[in-house]
Amino acid sequence: MPTAATEAPAAPRPSRGRSRRVAKWVGLVVCVVVGAANLVSLRWVPEWWFAAGPKPTDPVRIVAVQGGALVYVRLQRSDVRRPPDRPALRWNRFDGELFTWPSVVRPTGGLSVTVPLWMPFVLLAVLTSVLWYVDRTTARRRRAGQCLKCGYDRAGLAAGARCPECGAAGLVGRA
Numbered sequence: 542m543p544t545a546a547t548e549a550p551a552a553p554r555p556s557r558g559r560s561r562r563v564a565k566w567v568g569l570v571v572c573v574v575v576g577a578a579n580l581v582s583l584r585w586v587p588e589w590w591f592a593a594g595p596k597p598t599d600p601v602r603i604v605a606v607q608g609g610a611l612v613y614v615r616l617q618r619s620d621v622r623r624p625p626d627r628p629a630l631r632w633n634r635f636d637g638e639l640f641t642w643p644s645v646v647r648p649t650g651g652l653s654v655t656v657p658l659w660m661p662f663v664l665l666a667v668l669t670s671v672l673w674y675v676d677r678t679t680a681r682r683r684r685a686g687q688c689l690k691c692g693y694d695r696a697g698l699a700a701g702a703r704c705p706e707c708g709a710a711g712l713v714g715r716a
């Protein structure tokens with residue numbers, strides 16, 4: 542038999558709704574940024590060069606956005622024409638083939654990893670869409686006085702009463 546303590550409705554978690562609202566906007570912004578980076582990469586190649594050490598075998602690391610992909614390259618200093626002594630951003634014109642699929646290439650003493658931007662974009666777009674959909678559903682149920690979890694009509698129920706349909710905690714303290 543449940544005691545009074547377990548029967549008391551658990552406090553609702555408004556923080557979950559708030560973090561979902563934050564997440565759906567962050568997701569949207571990141572989607573826009575990735576989409577914009579993709580457009581830029583069809584014409585330009587921004588390259589972030591990290592400082593190289595002095596030895597010929599020291600690695601030179603480059604992160605670039607080009608041809609619709611994020612590219613990470615690691616080469617030996619001796620294989621680079623102008624190895625940077627300090628971090629630098631270099632812009633080049635894009636003139637090559639687009640990257641459709643991810644790849645990992647290991648030239649002698651180096652590494653090249655390519656991730657097409659459509660992959661994180663699709664993943665983020667799906668997750669963000671789900672967040673927007675859930676948030677809209679929750680807001681609609683709250684306005685209609687329904688259980689936020691299952692949509693049961695809570696008309697006539699005390700604000701703190703559990704949902705008789707799914708057992709979700711009542712809407713304590715809602716506006």
Ligand SMILES: [Zn+2]
Nearest residue numbers: 688691704707
């Ligand atoms: Zn319910």
